[in-house]
Amino acid sequence: GQQLNQSPQSMFIQEGEDVSMNCTSSSIFNTWLWYKQDPGEGPVLLIALYKAGELTSNGRLTAQFGITRKDSFLNISASIPSDVGIYFCAGTLHYGGATNKLIFGTGTLLAVQP
Amino acid sequence: EAQVTQNPRYLITVTGKKLTVTCSQNMNHEYMSWYRQDPGLGLRQIYYSMNVEVTDKGDVPEGYKVSRKEKRNFPLILESPSPNQTSLYFCASSLSSVPNEQFFGPGTRLTVL
Numbered sequence: 001g002q003q004l005n006q007s008p009q010s011m012f013i014q015e016g017e018d019v020s021m022n023c024t025s026s027s028i029f030n031t032w033l034w035y036k037q038d039p040g041e042g043p044v045l046l047i048a049l050y051k052a053g054e055l056t057s058n059g060r061l062t063a064q065f066g067i068t069r070k071d072s073f074l075n076i077s078a079s080i081p082s083d084v085g086i087y088f089c090a091g092t093l094h095y096g097g098a099t100n101k102l103i104f105g106t107g108t109l110l111a112v113q114p
Numbered sequence: 115e116a117q118v119t120q121n122p123r124y125l126i127t128v129t130g131k132k133l134t135v136t137c138s139q140n141m142n143h144e145y146m147s148w149y150r151q152d153p154g155l156g157l158r159q160i161y162y163s164m165n166v167e168v169t170d171k172g173d174v175p176e177g178y179k180v181s182r183k184e185k186r187n188f189p190l191i192l193e194s195p196s197p198n199q200t201s202l203y204f205c206a207s208s209l210s211s212v213p214n215e216q217f218f219g220p221g222t223r224l225t226v227l
Binding site for chain 1: 118147149154155156157158159172204206214215216217218219220221
């Protein structure tokens with residue numbers, strides 16, 4: 001099936017550092033979404049992007065929908081300990097007719113050292 | 115409070131014993147979906163439903179069944195569970211039939227012995 005290549009797989013950083021992660025694919029996506037999953041919880045939507053080139057912020061988080069519609073990145077500025085978790089990218093593909101599919105990346109595990 | 119609920123949250127069972135994991139949403143969402151999460155594989159879609167009585171296979175449907183008799187409920191059925199179905203399962207829903215901004219339930223951790 002379709003795949004999203006998410007990198008890096010994991011990051012271990014110091015509190016206060018900036019973080020960047022990205023997702024790429026060979027397919028063209030209609031939307032890009034970024035989710036965060038805390039331990040023992042379900043993923044929670046952080047940012048949704050609907051147009052190529054769109055740059056959207058949510059507090060210290062900033063995400064962009066790539067111009068080619070095949071990639072997206074998420075930046076976290078001035079990381080804090082509660083940023084710890086697994087971050088997933090996801091993209092929506094149109095399969096024809098009324099069929100759309102949401103594909104998830106494999107996740108980036110973020111650990112923040114206080 | 116707007117939410118997706120799943121029950122049970124934890125389940126240990128034996129091979130072959132039929133089980134059902136319930137999922138319910140109170141947001142009048144049209145789209146509902148089941149995912150399984152396994153280490154290194156991310157979230158993989160099992161089944162989805164774009165509306166009542168409309169269901170379709172995701173990427174990994176083998177060994178699972180679903181039904182959508184009411185808009186709010188989307189149970190996941192394992193007729194004859196096997197150990198390779200040990201996983202963390204998430205139900206999700208979104209407002210429109212396009213699976214964009216999905217809200218996830220808290221997860222069900224299933225162990226099949």
